[in-house]
Amino acid sequence: MSNKHLLTSLSSVLRRTLTPTSHFSFNSTRWFQSGTFFSPNVKTHHRLFPCSGLDFLEIHKIPGKCFTSSQSAEKASAKCWNCSAAAEAVPFLFCSSCRCIQPVDQSVDYFQIFGLERKYDSVVDNLEGKYKDWQKKLHPDLVHTKSKEEREYAAEQSARVIDAYLTLSKPLARAIYILKLEGVDVDEEETLSESELLTEILEIREAVEEAADSQALVQIQSQMQEKLKHWSNSFANAFRSRNFDEALKAIRRMTYYERVKETIVKKL
Amino acid sequence: MAEPAYTVASDSETTGEEKLSATFSETAIGIDIGTSQCSVAVWNGSQVELLKNTRNQKMMRSYVTFKDENPSGGVSSQLANEQDVLSGAAIFNMKRLIGRVDTDPVVHSSKSLPFLVQTLGIGVRPLIAALVNNVWRSTTPEEVVAIFLVELKAMAEIRLKRPIKNVVLTIPASFSRFQLTRIERACAMAGLHVLRLMPEPTAVALLYAQQNASQNTNTGSEKIALIFNMGAGYCDVAVTATAGGVSQIKALAGSAIGGEDLLQNMMRHLLPDSESLLTSCGLDDIKSVGLLRVATQEAIHSLSSQTNVQVDVDLGNGTKICKVVDRGEFEEVNQDVFDKCASLIIQCLHDAKVDTEDVSDVIVVGGCSYIPKIKSLVMSTCKKQELYKGMNPLEAAVSGAALEGAVASGLSDPFGSLDLLTIQATPLAIGIRADGNNFVPIIPRSTTMPAQKDLIFTTAHDNQAEALIIVYEGEGKKVEENHLLGYFKITGIPLAPKGVPEIRVILDIDASSVLRVLAGVLMPGSHQPVNPVMGVRMPTVDDGHGWCAEALNRVYGSTLDLVTVQRKI
């Protein structure tokens, strides 16, 4: 494979995943040297996998880049890159005057993409429908015939809407995300220090290992579901009252119960 | 817009963004190259139209006859009778053989076809040959597919009075990425440019989305459909959630089982102890097998509409079959095939996290959809009393491909009939070899595309400085049950006890469905990779890839192994 090809290929991967605002100045050589690839904001699905210390959402904590009140002023001046029409709607992912897909704006959070208030228990009614409406405007398959720029915007926007949808549709992912928006990090791999939770987890693990049949597993599965619901509610309460320690406690539990569920699914 | 021109030949065959630079001035046509029949359709400005050949056929047999120096295919040539196809000179069922090696059970089951399928059992491509003037003339599945693609292209050019370049092709869901490169190779040989390769049931899902969008303008209401598509060579299942013209594929499942298996089981039932005859390459034996094949095929067709059939055939070698076969016998000898069909449906519903009561419509299409047992097993597995009626079972996939061709060509329709989108999912899991000989998926099957996922691995030995990343695609637990896509080596891992270095492997499928594998080494406490990250576009393997895995194993054993990092539950 020619070097040029490799670099071009990689840079196109990165253009989609890296979240740069200036895609076209992106230099793949720089990436090779600095190892930006392994830096925080590369990973969109990082939460699914252990990788200690990498904070994939760091971008959201950059001051001024976030949902502050000055944002609305900033937004009002946003213009379509193609036809220069002023942005008429927030979020501005798509220009309704010329039907052009806009570059990704990292300051627009996942809740804003779906027109939701930034609350943990924001009504996620028909999220899938809204997700599909976005895909119908942003999906790369629909801009095959357009310019390279717009195809890249489509790839980025569409991938981001997928992430937003997957994040908001799952209680645990949503909880971790909303805390990160508040600048609170969740270390999913931290060692357990709460002995009470540790004991409970060991007991559950034993129960899963010793489950006689699939019926027993299904039963544990529904217990986990109950617990998840309970802790999801307590997360909502804690988050509302900005008690982040309590919120983290709920997330730690939800994380473990989710893992038990995954383990059971594999065994079933 | 001009794109960088890549000159590396091996890459120009594969899908990629460079493909996008092709011209889009014309509406892409949809092609369904079936194991036994093929068809072409196009959006004619207001609806999908299937194109007919000079003999007024919409469905053309997928075969190529080799006579003298000029091969000709089923699109253009008229055969005197069915036996001509079975004389040894005609090659067919290539969709079952393309991109497979000679250790593959599907290749072995093709040895009863009335032409030469020679296997050495060493993991290379099988030798395929047609009998021309009493000489076995070798060919390849790609060449055969390319020949009838050339004919389909010529036919479409005559009908549409314009040159044809861009196509959307339907493919089985169970095709590996390696097999897709072979199909693209065949297209390139035929002078066609592939805009999209669509798993057959997802093409049907798009047609369903269009039918629903026109009936129901309410974007909010979502309908779930299960699509079961079984032809001569493959059985595919998809679960799709459709709303407002958008079809989101929730799950896909597929297997290389089809009408061909039903036929072979029935041939063995009609003529027990026929193994040596079926796999013989003698001229008379080929003729006998051909006769048996035709008679069995006719019997199976009859059993779709009647409960028993009289089979009466003289194989010309002293053997005469004179027998009444009933539908029950047919269903019994094919029990395994039917069980597999049901298990694909169950798996697909499970992957989609959908219960049968959530399914609004059950769609059964493909050549096997006429078989009563197929209809009944799909209905009972889905707990439904009836099947969706709005589709022609033989035309659904090609029609969906034509719709996708129109959408991908940037066409719009004043009535919104092309206001459509398919959100595709990965049909097979993709992962690497780790934990001994295990296949560890990184992107699970039925993941929405584009997708990017990663997993952390570590070294299997103390002071291990290098590691092999061997990429597979499939569903098996052991690597050998999956398709090898490629491999590369990570070097310069700092010397450390086993389990300490973190090898991060990232799989990325971009918007053009291009797969890239990236791997780098991290040491604890650092976020910087130790060395430049490796980024390799897959598949990298070419023919004979069965050899590669074995050769790697022979040379390196387990010295460059990786293990997964265990998560604490």
Ligand SMILES: [Zn+2]
């Ligand atoms: Zn505009």
